[in-house]
Amino acid sequence: MSSRTLTTRALTGSVGVEISGINLNDEFDDDIANQLRDALCNNCVLVVRDQFLSSEAQLRLARVFGDPFMPSYYRKNTVEGFPDIAIVPNFGKAKAPAEGWHTDWSHMTVPPTVSVAIPTVLASKGGDTMFSNQYESYNRLSDGMKKFLSDKRAKFIGTRPIGEDQKVVTGDDLTAKAKREDVVNFHPITPTHAVTGRTALYLNRPGSSMIEIEGMTPAESLPILEYLYAQSINPDNVYRHSWAPGDIVCWDNRCAMHYGVHDYGDEERTLHRVTVGGVI
Numbered sequence: 001m002s003s004r005t006l007t008t009r010a011l012t013g014s015v016g017v018e019i020s021g022i023n024l025n026d027e028f029d030d031d032i033a034n035q036l037r038d039a040l041c042n043n044c045v046l047v048v049r050d051q052f053l054s055s056e057a058q059l060r061l062a063r064v065f066g067d068p069f070m071p072s073y074y075r076k077n078t079v080e081g082f083p084d085i086a087i088v089p090n091f092g093k094a095k096a097p098a099e100g101w102h103t104d105w106s107h108m109t110v111p112p113t114v115s116v117a118i119p120t121v122l123a124s125k126g127g128d129t130m131f132s133n134q135y136e137s138y139n140r141l142s143d144g145m146k147k148f149l150s151d152k153r154a155k156f157i158g159t160r161p162i163g164e165d166q167k168v169v170t171g172d173d174l175t176a177k178a179k180r181e182d183v184v185n186f187h188p189i190t191p192t193h194a195v196t197g198r199t200a201l202y203l204n205r206p207g208s209s210m211i212e213i214e215g216m217t218p219a220e221s222l223p224i225l226e227y228l229y230a231q232s233i234n235p236d237n238v239y240r241h242s243w244a245p246g247d248i249v250c251w252d253n254r255c256a257m258h259y260g261v262h263d264y265g266d267e268e269r270t271l272h273r274v275t276v277g278g279v280i
């Protein structure tokens, strides 16, 4: 296939880009791969519509961004024949793990970088996903705050099921009924993005997923973390995606937080998601 320049369109003034004029079910060359990678890493979210990707094509696209990553405890909830493609169902409103601004799996030793999601079943209405631009959240800080944060790491915490055989299929598997253990890791708050070389603000839910700045108490840290979090999600720094059949949405966890809006009750809604680049 001869290469060409992809058509791009900004989705907002701050975050997200849409690419059109390509069928990602077809193979593509390295030049196209580089354009896809640059588009995502610079804009934090990449949308391609009307694709209806096969599982093979979804994995091929994910590999543009790195090696697929799947925790062992999630492997039983994957697409048959594709152990790197997670099935993400409706866990129910009360257990919605994605409702709230967050970064995927920030407690891991090396948090995953990119997620590539496609819908297989959509609710009759609702179910949007929102994304923030964490480069821009950093850019908006004062020089004094940037300097303060420049050498700071935060303590990120999460849990994982104990034992290889546990499944994450229902909301209960995510919470109390499954036997779980804490996982804690420290990561820089203002990391340099490996692809773009730009600085982003790396955050998760203050007080639950991100509990203190290294060397400080939670009481000292939380007002700062709460401020950083709140100013990241101003409406002028957010793209809200309304899913349609055939969509592909990729987000870069190194420069975006996201929020799954749960306004579709118990209706069936399922995404297939490949996550890239993590180490548990």
Ligand SMILES: [Fe+2]
Pocket: 098, 102, 103, 104, 258
């Ligand atoms: Fe998420």
